[in-house]
Amino acid sequence: xxxxxxxxxxxxxxxNNGTFDTLDILGLWKARNKFVFEGFSATPEETLSTxxxxxxxxxxxxxxxxxxxxxxxxxxxxxxxxxxVMRSDAVWSAATNDTGLGWVSISTTGTQSFKAPTKxxxxxxxxxxxxxxxxxxxxxxxxxxxxxxxxDSLQLLKL
Numbered sequence: 693x694x695x696x697x698x699x700x701x702x703x704x705x706x707x708n709n710g711t712f713d714t715l716d717i718l719g720l721w722k723a724r725n726k727f728v729f730e731g732f733s734a735t736p737e738e739t740l741s742t743x744x745x746x747x748x749x750x751x752x753x754x755x756x757x758x759x760x761x762x763x764x765x766x767x768x769x770x771x772x773x774x775x776x777v778m779r780s781d782a783v784w785s786a787a788t789n790d791t792g793l794g795w796v797s798i799s800t801t802g803t804q805s806f807k808a809p810t811k812x813x814x815x816x817x818x819x820x821x822x823x824x825x826x827x828x829x830x831x832x833x834x835x836x837x838x839x840x841x842x843x844d845s846l847q848l849l850k851l
Contacts, residue, residue: 722746771840773800778831779842780823784816791819795827797836806830820845 723739726732734742771777780795793808808826813819824843831839843849 772838775838775840776831776836777840777842778827778836780820780827781844782816782819782823784813784819789813791822793819793823793826795823795830797830797834817845817847820848824848 720739720743723734723742727734777798778795779798780793782794783792785791789812791810791813793810794806796803796805806826810819810822813822820843824841827841830836
């Protein structure tokens with residue numbers, strides 16, 4: 693997202709890329725609100741300067757969060773080192789009772805994903821149970837003997 697600026701306007705980050713970014717627009721929006729709701733009027737130079745100061749403050753204060761790539765799953769820290777971790781999850785549509793099941797095996801050698809559609813399931817708890825059941829079946833068919841099952845369904849885990 694960027695809006696072209698004259699080359700004499702410095703970037704708030706010192707990069708001189710000649711574009712306004714979202715934080716700069718936020719500064720302009722705040723100046724506009726101050727004018728509309730408080731009747732305060734600033735010169736274009738003051739407004740731009742305030743926007744740049746706000747953007748610099750934001751850049752200094754906000755630290756980027758490390759994020760996992762979609763295919764980069766981590767093992768549970770409580771799982772024994774030799775165990776396979778099987779995570780299951782499901783989606784359910786109340787309107788159609790259609791569902792989707794998903795489960796993934798995570799080991800020290802990598803991950804493997806599985807999925808399956810189902811029909812006519814009456815509740816979210818039931819579909820979460822079906823996803824876990826498919827994960828168990830996968831372990832049996834792959835001959836996995838040491839496994840830790842994980843789910844995001846607290847209600848299922850309490851059964």
